[in-house]
Each structure stands twice: as C-alpha cells, then as structure tokens.
C-alpha cells in the first residue's frame with residue numbers, strides 16, 4: 001500500500017479527541033477507500049498533562065502548534081484549536097507556506113482571514129479544506145463547492161446555530177420563556193457560559209459569511225452581514241406564529257439581488273409546512289435555491305465532537321486521495337469584494353406585534369402611518385385578555401392591547417419609517433416587535 005498520510009493534529013478538545021477516535025476506529029476502511037493509511041504522527045494542545053479519552057502513547061507531542069505545522073515529519077495540518085488569532089492562524093499560515101495542505105474546523109479564522117488563506121493555499125498549490133467549519137456534520141461546503149458546480153445559486157439559508165434552535169424549539173414545545181430555556185441549554189452544555197455570541201446571532205453570521213462566499217464567489221466578509229439575535233423573542237410571538245401558520249427560526253440568509261448580495265441573520269418566520277420549519281432541537285439545516293433546480297435542504301447534526309470529526313476526516317480523505325479543489329470553488333484571486341445590498345432595501349413580508357394603547361383613534365393612527373409608507377396588510381389580529389370563564393376582557397381605556405399585523409411584501413425602510421412614526425404618535429407602549437417573513 002502507498003505510504004501513509006502523516007497528520008499533525010493541533011487541538012485535542014471536543015473535536016480533536018473525536019478526530020483521533022474516528023481515525024483510529026476507521027483506520028482500515030479509510031486506508032482501503034483512500035488507497036493509503038491516514039496516521040496521526042504528532043499532536044499539540046495547551047496542556048500535556050490533561051486527562052483525555054484517547055491513547056496518545058505512540059504519538060509525538062509537540063507543544064507549540066506552529067512548530068507542529070513546520071515539522072518535516074508532518075504531511076498535513078489539522079487545526080482544531082479555534083479562534084481567529086494565534087496560534088491557530090500562525091499554525092495554518094505556517095503549514096500552507098511550507099506547501100502542506102490544511103484541514104480546519106475554525107469558522108472564526110475563515111470568517112476573518114478566509115480570502116488571504118485561500119490565496120496562500122492556491123499560491124502553494126495545496127488544499128485548504130474546511131467542511132467542519134459550517135454546520136458540523138452536514139456536508140454543505142462540499143455540496144456548494146463540488147456537488148452543485150454547474151449551478152447558479154440564488155439564495156442559501158439555514159439554521160446554523162444549534163443553541164438558538166434548541167432554545168426556540170423548547171420555548172415553543174414546552175411553553176417556557178427565553179431565559180429559562182437559555183439556562184437549561186447552559187446546564188446541558190449546549191450554550192456557553194457567555195451565550196451572547198450564539199444567541200445574538202454572531203456565530204450564525206460567521207458561518208453564513210463562509211456559505212455566501214462559496215455560493216456567490218465573493219470574499220468572506222462577516223462585516224457585510226446584518227445581525228439580530230433571538231433574545232427578544234417571546235412566547236406571544238411563537239403563539240402568534242403558530243396561529244398564522246408559521247414557526248420562528250434564527251436563520252442566516254444570503255440572497256443574490258439586483259442591488260448586490262443581501263446577507264442577514266435574524267429571527268425569521270418560516271412556513272410551518274416547509275422543510276426547514278420541521279428542524280427542531282440542536283439540529284442544523286441548510287436550504288439551497290439555485291436556478292433551474294428545486295430547492296435542496298440538508299439536515300443534520302451541526303455540532304458535537306463526532307459530527308464535526310466526520311467532516312474533518314472526510315476532508316483528510318480527499319487529501320489522502322490527492323483530490324484538491326480551490327478552497328472557495330474558484331480561483332481566490334477572482335473573488336470580488338462583496339457588493340452589499342443595504343438592509344433598508346430588503347423586501348418581504350413582516351410580522352409586527354404592537355402594544356396599542358386602548359383609546360379612540362389608536363388603530364386609525366397606526367393604519368394611517370402604514371398607509372403613508374404604502375404598506376398593505378394581509379391580516380390584523382387584535383388580542384384581548386381572556387378572563388375567568390373565558391370571557392373576553394377589554395382593557396380599561398388607556399391600557400395597552402396587543403395587535404399583530406402581517407404585511408404583504410414591503411421594504412425594510414418602509415416598515416422602519418412607519419413604526420418610528422407610530423412611536424412618535426404615542427399610540428403604542430414599548431418597542432414594536434418585528435420579525436421578517438422568509439418566503440419558502
């Protein structure tokens with residue numbers, strides 16, 4: 001059999017440990033499929049003494065991940081340390097500059113430096129594979145980069161953060177408040193001690209920036225993404241969504257429009273019968289819309305050691321076989337800066353929940369402000385509290401009454417202007433809740 005592919009593994013945490021287990025467990029099958037064995041030659045992590053669930057006795061320890069990347073006994077670097085900065089960045093750059101292929105699961109690194117790293121990899125004629133960086137075990141990178149090579153993409157959208165999907169699913173299924181679900185997610189290890197990166201949408205934005213580059217050939221640019229998280233979503237919104245035939249999901253959406261590429265992350269109403277609406281819990285999903293092709297939805301585990309290791313090992317198998325594709329599926333030098341479609345130009349339906357002051361003229365004022373912005377309404381629901389015995393209780397004059405509006409397609413700009421005017425008119429209490437409706 002041909003000589004083995006010698007792997008230098010930087011990072012022995014959740015993902016790194018699972019990579020070791022998967023490579024050891026599947027050794028013979030992989031060797032048969034790739035025509036050569038894949039062997040871990042050396043590893044690196046922060047603390048050598050840490051107890052880990054793997055046998056590293058026969059494997060060299062190199063304390064510094066950058067030295068690991070430069071080590072002449074290593075054919076390929078697997079970087080599963082994480083973070084956009086050093087040592088992950090310098091280890092990856094060192095390996096590529098030395099003409100060694102790299103496999104990474106590091107979305108933060110790719111979101112910040114993806115284009116530069118792709119240029120370096122191509123200059124040195126080596127692979128930079130990052131299947132694990134988006135949606136863990138779902139082979140979405142390969143699908144966009146290779147499986148759908150002949151297609152023109154129009155829109156990519158997905159559930160890319162398991163923590164947020166878990167929280168929204170639990171809220172809906174068990175009628176719990178956002179804060180309770182978040183605390184439970186933290187207890188179960190689905191959410192970090194500081195959950196803001198996940199729940200405020202930034203994790204989804206990093207992943208979306210990578211998908212948008214693969215789909216539209218633009219340079220990775222998370223700064224071009226409009227980001228809103230799920231912390232303002234209430235049970236009232238989920239209930240209203242259900243009644244209206246929708247479900248609320250945190251989506252990352254990238255769309256090709258006349259004005260440029262629109263990239264946004266926000267809570268989204270999706271049709272309850274759609275494929276993406278069925279995805280509950282920590283599971284991820286991505287839907288691909290392309291010209292002359294019915295939508296494709298891939299669903300699967302978006303995180304976890306084994307799911308992520310599965311993607312890492314598949315990237316390694318390509319390298320072992322000698323398969324190399326440009327990291328973003330086209331020459332990096334030909335990738336243009338994103339022409340960003342301004343969020344104000346976004347067009348679609350909107351769900352708006354207002355607390356209207358229950359006094360004469362409130363409804364008429366709201367209707368007038370919407371009409372001034374040419375916003376037409378598909379439905380209006382005014383809610384009243386249900387008292388003992390099921391009797392409808394009208395608020396005392398001056399009390400706020402929840403009003404739910406669903407608009408026909410309109411622009412973000414029109415909605416923002418109309419709601420700013422309604423607030424100035426003092427006919428509502430508090431901030432209006434706005435959730436965009438995604439056609440699907």
Ligand SMILES: NC(=O)c1ccc[n+]([C@@H]2O[C@H](COP(=O)([O-])OP(=O)(O)OC[C@H]3O[C@@H](n4cnc5c(N)ncnc54)[C@H](OP(=O)(O)O)[C@@H]3O)[C@@H](O)[C@H]2O)c1
Pocket residue numbers: 010011012013014015016044045046047048050063065079080081082083086087105106107108132133136302303304305308
């Ligand atoms: N976990 C997932 O489900 C998942 C899913 C998709 C993608 N990813 C990505 O995969 C990467 C790794 O994630 P993870 O969850 O496995 O992280 P993790 O459990 O925190 O592991 C990080 C590893 O890197 C090592 N490390 C940290 N700083 C280091 C340094 N300065 N020098 C050398 N080694 C250092 C740590 O060493 P010690 O063990 O000695 O502390 C640890 O082994 C990240 O980019 C993440 O975004 C993770």
